[in-house]
Amino acid sequence: MRYPDVVVVGAGVIGAACAEALSAAGLRVTVLDRGPLGAGTSAAGEGNVLVSDKEPGPELDLALASLGRWPDLLAELGADVEWDPKGGLVVATGDTALTAFAEAQRAAGVDARPITPAEAFDLEPHLTRAVVAAVHYPQDAQLQPVLVTKALLAAVRRRGGTLRPGVRALGVRLANGAVAAVRTDDGDVPCGAVVIACGPWSGEVSTAFGAPITVLPRRGVILVTAPLPPGTVRHKVYDADYVGAVASGDADLQVSTVVESTAGGTVLIGSSRERVGFDASLRVEVPRALARRAVGLFPVLADVQVLRAYGGFRPYAPDHLPVIGPDPRCPGLWHATGHEGAGIGLAAATGRLLAELVTGVEPHVDARPFRVDRPGVCA
Amino acid sequence: MRVVVVGGGPAGLAAADAAARAGAEVVLVDSERQLGGQYHRGTAQRADPRVRHLPESTAWAAEGLRLHVRTGPADSPHRTGRVLDADAVVLATGAHDRVVPFPGWDLPGVYTAGAAQALAKGHGVAVGRRVVVSGTGPFLLPVASSLLDVGATVTVLEANGVTGWARHPLAVPQKLPELARYARLLGRVRLRTAVVAAHGDDRVTSVTVARLRPDWTVCDGVRVAVDAVCVGHGFTPRLDLAVGLGCDLVDGFVRVDAVGATSVRGVYAAGEITGIGGADLAAAEGEVAGAAAARAPDPPIAALRAIRRGRRFAAALAAAHPVPTGRHGWLTPDTLLCRCEEVTVGDLHAALDRGAADGRTLKLVSRAGLGPCQGRTCGREVADLAAARLGHPLPDADAFHRRPFATPLRLGELAQHPEEDP
Numbered sequence: 164m165r166y167p168d169v170v171v172v173g174a175g176v177i178g179a180a181c182a183e184a185l186s187a188a189g190l191r192v193t194v195l196d197r198g199p200l201g202a203g204t205s206a207a208g209e210g211n212v213l214v215s216d217k218e219p220g221p222e223l224d225l226a227l228a229s230l231g232r233w234p235d236l237l238a239e240l241g242a243d244v245e246w247d248p249k250g251g252l253v254v255a256t257g258d259t260a261l262t263a264f265a266e267a268q269r270a271a272g273v274d275a276r277p278i279t280p281a282e283a284f285d286l287e288p289h290l291t292r293a294v295v296a297a298v299h300y301p302q303d304a305q306l307q308p309v310l311v312t313k314a315l316l317a318a319v320r321r322r323g324g325t326l327r328p329g330v331r332a333l334g335v336r337l338a339n340g341a342v343a344a345v346r347t348d349d350g351d352v353p354c355g356a357v358v359i360a361c362g363p364w365s366g367e368v369s370t371a372f373g374a375p376i377t378v379l380p381r382r383g384v385i386l387v388t389a390p391l392p393p394g395t396v397r398h399k400v401y402d403a404d405y406v407g408a409v410a411s412g413d414a415d416l417q418v419s420t421v422v423e424s425t426a427g428g429t430v431l432i433g434s435s436r437e438r439v440g441f442d443a444s445l446r447v448e449v450p451r452a453l454a455r456r457a458v459g460l461f462p463v464l465a466d467v468q469v470l471r472a473y474g475g476f477r478p479y480a481p482d483h484l485p486v487i488g489p490d491p492r493c494p495g496l497w498h499a500t501g502h503e504g505a506g507i508g509l510a511a512a513t514g515r516l517l518a519e520l521v522t523g524v525e526p527h528v529d530a531r532p533f534r535v536d537r538p539g540v541c542a
Numbered sequence: 543m544r545v546v547v548v549g550g551g552p553a554g555l556a557a558a559d560a561a562a563r564a565g566a567e568v569v570l571v572d573s574e575r576q577l578g579g580q581y582h583r584g585t586a587q588r589a590d591p592r593v594r595h596l597p598e599s600t601a602w603a604a605e606g607l608r609l610h611v612r613t614g615p616a617d618s619p620h621r622t623g624r625v626l627d628a629d630a631v632v633l634a635t636g637a638h639d640r641v642v643p644f645p646g647w648d649l650p651g652v653y654t655a656g657a658a659q660a661l662a663k664g665h666g667v668a669v670g671r672r673v674v675v676s677g678t679g680p681f682l683l684p685v686a687s688s689l690l691d692v693g694a695t696v697t698v699l700e701a702n703g704v705t706g707w708a709r710h711p712l713a714v715p716q717k718l719p720e721l722a723r724y725a726r727l728l729g730r731v732r733l734r735t736a737v738v739a740a741h742g743d744d745r746v747t748s749v750t751v752a753r754l755r756p757d758w759t760v761c762d763g764v765r766v767a768v769d770a771v772c773v774g775h776g777f778t779p780r781l782d783l784a785v786g787l788g789c790d791l792v793d794g795f796v797r798v799d800a801v802g803a804t805s806v807r808g809v810y811a812a813g814e815i816t817g818i819g820g821a822d823l824a825a826a827e828g829e830v831a832g833a834a835a836a837r838a839p840d841p842p843i844a845a846l847r848a849i850r851r852g853r854r855f856a857a858a859l860a861a862a863h864p865v866p867t868g869r870h871g872w873l874t875p876d877t878l879l880c881r882c883e884e885v886t887v888g889d890l891h892a893a894l895d896r897g898a899a900d901g902r903t904l905k906l907v908s909r910a911g912l913g914p915c916q917g918r919t920c921g922r923e924v925a926d927l928a929a930a931r932l933g934h935p936l937p938d939a940d941a942f943h944r945r946p947f948a949t950p951l952r953l954g955e956l957a958q959h960p961e962e963d964p
């Protein structure tokens with residue numbers, strides 16, 4: 164057996180996207196996951212690919228790059244992953260900085276269109292009439308995270324890569340101070356480089372690899388309703404508070420509502436943000452707050468049944484930016500994590516950026532804001 | 543000291559009474575209008591007068607020892623909400639029929655044994671004139687008996703080869719007098735035989751009755767005309783609240799100690815969520831758990847003894863009525879598995895072949911278990927079929943009964959703060 168050039172630890176959407184881009188660049192890749200493939204955080208959220216919620220800055224740049232990359236990447240993969248550029252609508256019912264925010268986004272290259280409440284009701288007939296301001300974001304899209312992760316991994320395998328579910332990485336073996344092999348519970352895997360893409364577990368795994376970075380879990384819960392007639396909810400509809408919650412680091416419960424319907428007619432209501440470690444027990448106040456906001460946006464939803472709630476733990480760095488790049492402490496060790504509530508959307512550009520850095524190609528986005536050795540990340 | 547009991551079947555009733563006798567303030571929450579659960583359906587039971595009974599009330603979520611309850615008819619838009627804080631909780635939520643799919647099981651005219659029983663006992667209605675009762679386990683007989691009582695012609699097919707389970711040395715007939723009453727039925731029982739397919743256009747008109755090998759693979763079959771089929775393969779425990787609270791499970795049931803304590807402090811469990819063994823065992827378990835939850839000084843000795851006996855009998859019954867994997871051979875690619883999302887056996891296999899190897903992914907890729915019943919009906923069989931095809935059990939077998947909301951509720955109800963209720 165030939166040794167892989169790169170071992171990717173973690174088969175979530177980020178590990179899968181990195182492995183796909185590395186294999187497309189001609190490298191021989193092995194992907195390990197301690198569990199089944201793609202069953203971590205990437206199977207526990209929604210598949211929003213958003214620009215509407217991002218303020219101008221490095222994450223928005225990465226999001227725009229990713230948004231541009233997804234359609235081509237999906238065409239290359241030849242897989243149906245339920246890609247739907249359905250567009251988003253941010254609405255506000257009170258005093259708001261919404262239009263100023265949209266103005267700044269437009270300057271940064273986002274298609275953000277302030278519209279009147281009447282125009283918003285045309286787009287969403289069941290929207291609460293309390294809306295006083297709205298912005299339409301035609302670029303917002305979605306895809307199915309589980310399917311996309313599988314499609315990326317399938318491409319890796321087609322190119323001769325190896326997928327090893329059920330194999331846990333335990334640490335690294337060094338030779339002359341550089342990565343020589345990944346230690347696993349199924350023996351050593353010799354390699355030239357390793358990418359840690361373990362989502363909210365990247366902190367613990369990087370520590371085991373002797374190069375700790377700070378990545379923390381931020382819990383999120385999503386509600387799913389019974390199916391509604393087609394056309395009840397047509398776009399992704401957010402209340403304007405979404406923007407504030409995404410950027411904030413408060414430990415307290417934050418809720419910002421995103422209401423949208425799926426192909427099957429069920430409505431997804433996401434999502435909450437709590438810093439409670441990896442505690443997954445139910446706190447009724449969380450789904451209650453989501454339900455309140457959703458009924459506030461769409462009063463017709465009051466009568467629909469809630470089928471279930473699910474959720475997971477978003478991986479975030481203290482400064483809320485992704486961590487993508489080489490670890491300066493250990494040649495051959497790379498990180499790709501910290502995508503918080505946007506890892507699905509950001510995966511396409513993340514994979515490409517990491518592969519560019521590994522192979523020494525000029526990066527298509529500025530990589531410096533995501534470097535590993537920034538304050539608070541590299542302990 | 544406040545004890546909240548969830549479920550008003552034999553186990554919950556006995557728990558509430560025992561806790562009240564021990565001096566606790568007791569609230570008994572039951573989703574039905576009348577107390578009694580599965581077994582006493584149609585003949586309302588009464589709790590100890592000191593017990594505060596909340597009828598038509600479902601506990602839809604448990605947050606530690608705080609229960610969230612809604613009261614009112616299940617389909618009413620005007621249910622009221624309430625929060626109950628307890629010092630101890632007894633879960634006695636019972637079980638529902640285990641569904642084992644076969645070609646045509648989704649046709650009108652095919653009933654679960656429990657549904658047929660409820661119609662016969664509760665409403666005096668027979669599901670058809672010529673009825674085949676098929677499956678395995680002792681509870682086929684009470685169903686057949688109720689059907690006879692309301693005038694149906696009944697044939698009972700027991701898929702296993704057990705004959706004398708009622709006379710099993712471990713059986714304690716005086717503790718299950720009902721079972722002895724069914725002696726009149728024993729002549730109508732055909733062993734190692736089952737309905738393996740139902741046929742008809744808009745409702746069942748005939749079935750394939752097959753002789754089975756011990757592993758339930760088919761030897762040969764014949765077509766038989768029928769009006770209705772009742773199928774029973776034992777029970778699946780209603781674990782939503784227990785799993786939500788983090789109670790450990792063992793063999794698919796809530797793990798309890800000798801007095802019904804679960805692995806979670808202050809949470810007790812009794813009845814069919816801890817194992818299937820009939821109404822008397824459920825009641826004995828309830829009595830012991832209720833007394834323990836209320837910190838009664840003396841454990842009820844007679845009930846403890848009844849539990850030991852009952853569990854031995856239950857274990858013997860379970861051993862005599864397995865549901866082996868030969869049944870998978872009855873399925874065709876277009877047999878429906880998940881009724882809510884219309885997922886067939888072929889769809890499930892396709893999802894597995896696309897690489898879904900855990901419960902969560904399997905649900906998302908195949909959509910099985912994502913509909914209104916949330917896998918309550920199909921989850922167990924989906925997990926079994928997946929395990930058979932993968933060659934190993936799903937790593938997250940609880941994916942099909944991890945449901946944060948134990949019962950459906952409206953978004954508007956969830957949004958309401960209980961203190962805003964009238």
Ligand SMILES: Cc1cc2nc3c(=O)[nH]c(=O)nc-3n(C[C@H](O)[C@H](O)[C@H](O)COP(=O)(O)OP(=O)(O)OC[C@H]3O[C@@H](n4cnc5c(N)ncnc54)[C@H](O)[C@@H]3O)c2cc1C
Pocket residue numbers: 172173174175176177178179195196197198199200201202203204205206207208209210211212330331332333360361362363364368382383384385433434473474475476477478499500501502503504505506507508509
């Ligand atoms: C409620 C919620 C809603 C969300 N909604 C969206 C959304 O709409 N749009 C969006 O873009 N993003 C969304 N996200 C965020 C998105 O899900 C994450 O950013 C993304 O899934 C992170 O992917 P990942 O590959 O980094 O992590 P993961 O998917 O968690 O993958 C990490 C993998 O590493 C494996 N692993 C861990 N330790 C080891 C080890 N020692 N050895 C081997 N393998 C190991 C794990 O098993 C896991 O499979 C949401 C998240 C949540 C929780």
Ligand SMILES: Cc1cc2nc3c(=O)[nH]c(=O)nc-3n(C[C@H](O)[C@H](O)[C@H](O)COP(=O)(O)OP(=O)(O)OC[C@H]3O[C@@H](n4cnc5c(N)ncnc54)[C@H](O)[C@@H]3O)c2cc1C
Pocket residue numbers: 548549550551552553554571572573574578579580581582599600601602634635636637655656659681684685718720721780783812813814815819820821822824948949
């Ligand atoms: C067709 C059939 C025939 C049977 N025949 C016999 C027989 O002949 N002899 C015998 O000994 N046993 C028989 N049994 C078994 C017997 O019915 C059970 O052993 C017994 O009812 C179990 O008692 P339980 O209290 O555990 O659960 P159950 O009787 O099922 O009671 C559970 C109660 O909890 C309620 N509940 C569940 N979840 C919630 C919630 N979240 N909030 C509020 N309420 C909730 C349910 O509505 C129900 O009222 C039969 C069962 C069936 C289905």
